[in-house]
Amino acid sequence: MTWVRRNAKQIVLLVVLTMLAILWLLPILWAISTSLKPNPHTYRHPPRWIPEVATLENFREVFFTIRTTPIWRAYYNSLVVSISTTFLVLVVSSLAAYALARLDFPGRNLIFAIIVSSLLIPGQITLIPVFLRLHRWGWLNTYKALIVPALAGPFAVFLLRQFMLSIPRDLEDAARIDGCSKFRTFYTIVLPLIKPALTTLAIFTFFGSWNDFMWPLITMTRRNMMTLPVALQAYLAAFNYMIEAGYILAASVAATVPPAVFFLVFRRYIIKGIALSGLKL
Amino acid sequence: MARNNRRKYFLLNEENPLYPYLYLLPYLTLFIIFIALPILESMRISMYDWSLIGPPPRYVGLSNYEYIFTEPTELFLHSLKNTVQYAVGAVPLFVVGSLFLAIAVDAVKRWKGFFQISFVMPMVINVAAISIIWIWIFDPTTGLLNYYAGLIGLPPQNLLGHEETAMWTIVAVSFWWGVGFPFLVYLSGLQDIPQTMYDAARIDGANAWHCFKDITLPLLRPTLLFISVMQIIGAFQVFGQVYILTGGGPYDSTRVVVQHMYLTGFQYFEMGLAAAMAWVLFCILIVFTLIQFRVFRFGERLEY
Structure with missing residues (x-):
């Protein structure tokens, strides 16, 4: 007792x-x-x-339905888009962040101020002009429509720049004295040092792209180009909910289990990454 | 030959004043094409009668803005009201509910990992899958919920199909789905508070409530503010789960601003009206975004 x-x-x-x-x-x-x-x-x-x-x-x-997007196809689309977006965001944003954090050039503060102030603008503002532009360019229903505009997001550059400023310069200075070029300093010294920020950014970008719903709903109208969330949403219309619930639920489960397993395996990194995104920038 | 080489490598020469811009070039190009110019274009489009399928765009000044507030169906105002209703339900639930969850998981001594996984797991599932799972559970005739409600004598409910309950049901599903993020941010905030502070308070005779009120809350204040602002901004942009769970129904009782904008732009192809709606949304969000800026200290090192 x-x-x-x-x-x-x-x-x-x-x-x-x-x-x-x-x-x-x-x-x-x-x-x-x-x-x-x-x-x-x-x-x-x-x-x-x-x-x-x-x-x-x-x-x-x-997986092989002909009534709407087969799940294997939606998976393939989602993976291609999420993986390329994540990889390219890391490359493009870390290069820009390095220039803004470590290189000296006229207009640097102004450029950074413009990039940061664009964080004030919600995504709905650019939705229509970007859609019209891709429409003009014939990019709708291509992977480019999902990947390329996503690379312009200002948050990644901001996050990486702040992180780069917080690491000590000594190592870079030492490398320079030893005759290391600026690009090699960036590649072999700065990038490894900001690995926690890169991991966080990679996780957020990947899941952001993987779960994005509105933009692919607008740009991917062809069945074979739909990503998982958009394809699943189409299942509700393609199958009869009353008598074919098993199909609809199987599609959802197929879309759910692999990310869940991924989460279980990498849970430590993901949880740390989310915690880092809080106030510990 | 030598000259050729020098020219070839001119841009890659670190002494070249244009060298730093090489690093910026890819990002800046994308930024200009997909962020900077579209912001300006969006302002312009909002002042045009711009139909994707009709006659060529025609300048109409500010009358799009006037129209969305005064048109007879009042659908924009109505969806604004619905969005506020969603926010009123969701923001306190997310801010306070996930705090309590984090405090409980922080305090419990066993199965911490299991609880963490349970509450965070739904977050990795995409919005369409979670909506389908819940539609299946809420189904008025075949759903699990009504079966068990019936067992304890409750009449069958069509939670998503009734005007009084639909929005609150969406709020509940959203919380189930999205609690993981604020929960984890709180949890890491709680773990940063040194245990010695609680020990010292205990020696001075403080009880659990005092500890919470005088140690936990003040030290979590920045985290609380961060989560609150994030949730408010998120609530005003809610779309996916509403679109799939109810499609805005019944009788437009769950039609939200972003959905109304989506339908205006991409079902009725009225780009001018949709752009104007986006700017109205911006005006609402800017207040909270500015607070977020201060919390995040976005501009802190601007003068570095």
Whole structure:
């Protein structure tokens, strides 16, 4: 009894948190359960958490469906776009950040001030002019439409520049005295030193691109070009929700499980990255 | 030959005054094409009757702005009101709810990792997948929720299909989906508060409430402000989950500003009106963005 009393607070906390955690996980588990059931079983009452008959038929259907974007294709589109965007954002932004943090040239403060003040402008402002421009250039329904405009985001440059300013200059000075060129200093000394910021930026850019919904909804109207979120949204229209729920849920689960596994594997980095994005710039 | 070489490498010569601009060139080009010029163009478009499918654009001054506030259906004002309703529900829930969650996970001694994973996990799922999962649960006839509600004697509910409940249901789903980010930021803020401060307070006879009020809250103030401003800005830009969960219905009761703008621009192709709406949204957001600037100290090293 004394043990219970001494640990009462911990026990209450554990019970409440466990109930909440279950509330957070059950919807995902229910979706997985539904996705494994043959369609006529999906809406049977009482609900069965463990399917009576488990089948991968739903997954086979959505991976190769001809009614709308096959999931494999949406995956491929999403991966191509997210990986290229992340890689190119890191390259383009770190180069610019290096110039703004470490090189001396006329107009540097003005350029930085302009880039920073553009952070005031919400994305909805540029949405229409950029759409019209890509429309004119014939870029709609191409990967470029999703990748290239995303490289212009000012936050990446800002984040990396601030991080570069916070690292000591001694190493770079030493490298210069040893005759290291500016580009080699950037590549072999500065980049490794700002690795935490690069990791954070990579995670945010990747998930930002992977989960982006509005921009691909506008620019990717052709079935075979849709990214996962847009394709999934189209599943609601392409399949009958009442009798084909298994297909729709299988598509969602297929889109959910790999990122979830990715998160579990790299959880330490992701959590650290998010914490870093708080106030510790 | 030698001269040729010198010319070839002229730009790559570090002594060249243009050398630093080489690093900036790729980004700056993209910035000008996709951010700077579009901002100016957006202002111009908002002053045009600019239909993508109709006659060529015609200058109309500020009448687009007048029109969206005075047109007879009042849909813009209505969606503004709905967005405010979403913000009123979501912002306190995110700011306070995730703080309590973080405090609880920080204090609990077992299964910390499991709790962290549970609350953060939905964040990595895309908005369409989470919306589909919840539509399936909320379904009035086949849904899990109504089945269990029925077991304890509650009448069946169509949460997403009723004007009184639809927006609050969207708020709840959004919280389930997005709690991970503020939760983690709070958690790292809490872990930065030295344990010795709490120990000292305990020796002086402070109880848990005093510790929370006099140590945790003041030291978390910057984090709280950061999360609040982030959430307000995010709430005014809500789109994806609304678009998929309800499509703005029933009877436009969940139509939000960004969705209204999306429909105006990309269903009715009225680019001028949509651009004007974006600028109205900007005017609302700028206040909070400026606060965010101060919190973030964006301009701090401007004069470096």
